[in-house]
């Protein structure tokens with residue numbers, strides 16, 4: 001697993017170019033004496049418009065990075081899939097100068113969506129990483145807790161042993177299983193059944209879609225939709241609110257009480 005991940009990480013190449021606004025520049029870049037990448041930038045100072053063009057290769061996944069100082073680089077939140085012609089990307093910038101770096105990978109499997117694919121194997125898709133500001137070509141685990149840092153950042157997890165969705169699986173186990181540490185149901189809701197709805201007592205039961213067994217700690221959202229009542233977690237009115245989330249017990253049941261406001 002680790003070796004496969006490392007192989008994937010090595011599978012990208014970078015080409016560099018830069019632009020001072022108000023100029024037009026074309027670069028031809030040779031990498032390792034064999035790869036060649038032509039990148040050109042057109043800028044129109046009057047409109048702050050920039051056009052980045054490059055000669056693309058079919059099915060190659062391109063990432064664009066920008067920098068103002070050649071030290072800090074950030075990705076634009078997009079991935080372009082190569083064709084057999086020139087690719088273009090137009091955008092506005094009022095920066096005094098801007099540097100570009102084109103990063104690309106030929107490791108995209110046939111028919112895979114480059115946005116959905118996960119180049120570095122940290123179980124966060126390429127586009128999710130770009131939108132979150134993490135690196136789609138790095139799966140480092142600096143705190144050594146067995147979970148890549150980008151996965152922790154994406155899900156807002158700081159403790160590998162935490163179970164923030166109360167499904168009984170730790171963050172580490174959720175990562176290993178490829179499930180979400182913040183979604184109890186992991187995208188597959190259980191069956192919700194109304195058990196009681198009388199004398200101001202409302203009880204729902206949640207059972208597994210797989211085998212019908214009661215689901216423990218499943219979140220049930222209750223909302224008072226008719227005026228004149230609030231919801232509470234006890235007949236005496238504890239945690240009174242118009243909307244309440246109650247976790248199920250071992251019998252899969254969650255109960256709220258309708259109380260006077």
Ligand SMILES: [Ca+2]
Pocket residue numbers: 118119120121122123124125126129136
């Ligand atoms: Ca990733």
Ligand SMILES: [Ca+2]
Pocket residue numbers: 120122124129134135136137138139150
């Ligand atoms: Ca990553």
Ligand SMILES: [Ca+2]
Pocket residue numbers: 162163164165166167168169170171174180181182
């Ligand atoms: Ca969990």
